[in-house]
Amino acid sequence: MTTTTPSAAAGPTLEVRGVTKRYGARAAVDDLSFVCHPGTVTGFLGPNGAGKSTTLRILTGLATADEGEALVGGAPYRSLAHPARTIGVMLDARALHGGRTGLETLRLTAATVGMPASRADEVLTMVGLADAGRKRVAGYSYGMRQRLGIGVALIGDPAVLVLDEPANGLDPEGIRWMRRLLRSFADAGGTVLLSSHQLREVEATVDRLVVISQGRLVREGTLEELTSESGTRVSALDPKALRAALDRHGIAYEQRSAAELEVSLAPEDMGRLALKEQLVLTSLGASDGSGLEEVFFALTGQLEQSPAGTAPDAQPVPVPIR
């Protein structure tokens, strides 16, 4: 029987604990920690070069961390006896061999991970490639490769899915299919970590978000938390001093009017910052919730404007004021 919902009962957690990875003097990932829980779809966001792929490669044993550890159900990926039966991974659809047919790719994977050959036919149908199974992968479009890559990830009937940019190249129907797949996977108790640049897609799919920039965690929380806490409108008696204080603490902000700023802090944190910096505020209040795109740029935008060549340690990272 062909199943369209992966069985994912009691999925294990994914844990990234204090992971640091350096290439020369540059820290690609810097003391990054987060957890993905069963039953949730976690979006992993960050600008290009933020360290998302490096983190995923460390999590899946393709690279090693200089410090910290990444665990799948409490164990490093490389120590898992049958990793593909626990965690399905799709990092790069180009890594599929072009000289093999789609069906043979899945049959070979099934044989490798100890699943019956019939699972390959089942998954081929599940990912919508039943008609292209006998075609060589070299002749697949990028979207078809993405589907096949997701099929490879699903073939071991895992309880965890880690997908890097899975929506790339998918047509609208494919994106909707993927969204349903991930949702049903998580609803069945599975753990999903999804890296993507397509913010609208992420917004429609994920429960939780982990936002990183310059290899560091910028914000983690539910989608609602992030989109509601992002906008705080504030004005001060001395706007110049307010902007200087925000700059000093690495808080991203946007000028809304001559006197008013919108800052990426919760109102209470903005109040604490004003107290600490001896600023007289003339207005303070939560603005209407923003979309994920605005949150993303608010959280990472200031870092993108940092002068080139500045050492990562010297770059401001927005953090709540405590």
Add this chain to the structure above:
Amino acid sequence: MRPDIDLRSFLDTRGAAILLTLSLLAVLGFALLGGLIQPSLMPEGTSDISLTFFFLTLPLSLIIPVITVLMTAGEWSDHSIQNTLLQRPARLAVLTSKVLATAAVFLVLVALSVGLAAATTWIGGELMGQGAVFSTVDEVFTSHLAVLLATLLFSLAMAMVLQSTVLGMVAAIGVPFVVSTAGVIATAFGSELLSDIIRALDLQTAAMVIAGGEGTAFDLLPLLLLVVVPAALGIRRWAVREVG
């Protein structure tokens, strides 16, 4: 270890199907050339299995490096190593498995070649000439097979250390050619020092000498320099190289 998976993953690609077909045609062609034409060229009108197999070593000295490098290092070049290591994260087990799969293909290829050499020698000698000579079969094992085994070991070492199809093939095919050419030049110049240096790098000659039972400690030097050291470096690199 899953050499069966590595064997299957090599054999089920279109590239491998083309390569193996061409290889079998080349082996068959050279076996026929060696076994059937000999009687008309040799003064005695016989066909000698050692000479037939010598003809076969010509295509095999190209086929073996190509297949070995593709099977061992090919996945690094086409990036499919990422999926392999995601499914089988024990890296050294994957490497060992690939080496075993390559060795299995080598044995089948060599056994097929010996069989073809024997068949064409018999056909050429007994049916078309004045007789087939099988008394020189010792030479096949002590000379020609030793060279092919050295080719396999060097190709494996290059594939392991370079982890690239192109670089691996260039090194595995090019270095023995350069060394043998340099050996001729050294002999022509009569330089003893240069000859010793070349001898220290001439794995194929060393293999023949060792297989013939006349090897000295010096003949182990090419094995150390061209197989053991690069293989050790390759194992280390295989274990730590980042993917992606």
